[in-house]
Amino acid sequence: MTAGVIAAMLRAGNVPERQECVVMTTPRENTRQVLVGGVPLGGGAPPVVQSMLTTSTQNVSLCLEQITALETAGCQIIRLAVESSRDLEPFGSICKNSPLPVVADVHFDYRLAVGAAERGAAKLRINPGNIGSRDKVRAVIEAAGEAGIPIRIGVNSGSLEPELKERADLRPAEKMALSAERFVEYFLSQGFEDIVLSAKASDVPATIEAYRLLSRKLPQIPLHLGVTEAGTIWQGSIRSAVGIGTLLAEGIGDTLRVSLTADPLEEIRVARALLAALELGAADQPTLISCPTCSRCKVDLIGIAAEVEQRLSIVKQPLKVAVMGCVVNGPGEAEDADVGVACGKGTGAIFAKGKVLYTVQESEIIDSLFTEINHALD
């Protein structure tokens, strides 16, 4: 389906239903693939993990330091705010030296988006609703077209057009979806197809509903998932897992950002765990399973599991690791684990694929586990 046909259908209110477009495939496979730097979004590519820098864009070395740390943790695309014309030159230096594709996050001033596109942005993120007139939005579209980069249209429940905000006949999710549809129609009418969409709310059910609507109404557009202002590590992880996880499990969503009031490294940890739980992603992440412990457990299993999780965070290969509290149920309950430990009284039986290899003292459990993990990774 071409951009012109889709734009005409949208204008006529003749929105293609998902069923018409799905032929033995999932929604994710139906989206049109766009490239962010070299990273593919959509078209059946595994969901891509993103985060946003917390460092000042004008501090180039600090930004590059944070990008490198995020890349090591498994981040695939990084976004940073371009707030004023003073940010443009450092933004260009960051793009030039970043190991990850860099997305420019721009609000209000279209000239910043144009400047970022000219200085090496791999993608622009704008909310056309706050960029201003159609002429200004068109200037951004033209700059992105010239640079050969995609644009994310980021609709947010808190910054809808006044006319939509006041519509009492629409639910918040419907307002966001309608806003996004209108912007997409305009972009397509300008011949610009490299679009990614997001429609975020801090309300989880509204977020889920908005993305379901978008996936049905604009099945060809890759979706950037997120629950905005999700909260602290504890609350934000749960809200994101429910919101983003529900959608990903339905096949909806091509990239995700877990928004946490925390170090962005935590966002990557949560995003990767979320993808691993759904067995999605680039198949480059380990899964840790650990028992909840009970009175049979005679070691500090909570401490052991926490350290194993920490040390696994830099492993970029698929591997299932089990940390179990007792030998009664441990290897049996975790028999599909590649490597694991089932603990006894101050000891740990190291096992692989359900078979016990040897037993060590509690103090040697973690190192022994990682010796076997390294063998499994070889």
Ligand code: SF4
């Ligand atoms: Fe309890 Fe053992 Fe099960 Fe852990 S594996 S919950 S210690 S029975």
